Amino acid sequence: MATYPTSDPLLVIIDPAARRTDGESVRIAKDVLSAGAATKVCLPEGPEEFARALARRGSRRPVVVGDDRALLRAVTLLHRRRELAGCVLSVVPVGGALALARSLGVPTGPVASARAVLDGCVRRLDLLVDDSDGVVLGALRIPPLVPPPADPAVLGAGAHRDWLRTCQSLVRTLVARPPRTAAEAQAGTGPARLRVEVDGVTLVDLDQPVEAVSVVPGARGVAAVEVRPLSGPGAELSPLLAEGRAVTVSGAHYRYRADAVVSGPVRTRTWTVREGAWGLVVPAAG
Structure with missing residues (x-):
């Protein structure tokens, strides 16, 4: 990783969802960034204004203040403009969905993440690019993971959730599951029949039902695949x-979750690893 020059002027793009969900964290991050560098703050009202601000950044280093979807939007826009390799991104995670930013090594507190923008290091990261020009930063999952219901009246306390999961796991080992219904197929849940090929070699074919497929970009120019x-x-x-x-x-038509976005249905899709395709500023080691 290389240290990034802190003297560069910043273009701080504050996602509208971040302003709505946590205005205080946005204010703190903006104050820290403004105190440490020359900043231009942009407040887009939607995706089109977000894209225009990023395209007109000039020599300013872009800083996205927002959640995982905002980060993914910025990377996708730069990739499709073929500007990703030459543009180092920074992110101050604000919002509800921050698991991706955390997994990439970015602190989720507004002060720590803003300070990392100012004096952090650039980490070059691999990228998964599909044949429709979509990108995956963290993980690809088939079928999409559906979060469990969070109603305490239904699930009870955490211990009751653990008990429920244990019972479900036991039932799965004792009872054969029926074929996937039409409703499950439409929702992208339940078992599926898929052919998964890695570098042209078939890992699993249509005759073997699968519960899940995951693909994660690695650090050596390859993707880790689990079926x-x-x-x-x-x-x-x-x-x-x-x-x-x-x-x-x-x-058969299937849906997939790439980072924070569910896509499909599609019949076939190929993802290819681009080694070191993008740069993200993270805290300096030590």
Whole structure:
């Protein structure tokens, strides 16, 4: 990682969702950034203004104040303008969905993340790019993960959630699951029949139902692929693991979750690793 010059002027793009959900964190971040560098603050009202602000950044270093979707939007825009390789991004995570930023090494507190913008280091990261020019920063999942209901009247306390998960796991090992229904297929849940190929080699084919597929960009120009076959009665099948530069998933219409966005349905899609394709400012080591 390389230290980034703190003297560069900043273009601080504050996502509208961040302003609505946590105005205090936005104010703190703006104060810290303004105290440490020459800043121009932009307050876009929607995706089009967000895109225009980023396109007109000039020599200013862009800083996105927002959640994972705002970060993903910025990377996608720069990728499609073919400007991603030459533009180092910074992010101050503000909002409800911050798991991606955290996984990439960015602090989620407004003071710590703003200070990292000013005196952090650039980390070059791999990127997954699909054949429709979409990007994946953190993880790709098929089917999309659906968060569990959070109603305490239904689930009770945390111990009750643990008990429920344990019972569900036990039932899965004792009872054969029925074929996926039409409703499950439409929702992108339940078992699926997919062909997964890694660098042209078939990892699993259509004759083996699968519970889940995950693809994560690594740090060496390859993607880590995990396929979980559907377990039979009383059986636990080991996950199938592989690494490669290109991953193709095909089969019946399926949906997938790339970072914070659910896409599809599609019949086939190929994701290719771009090594060191983008730079993100993170705290300096030590």
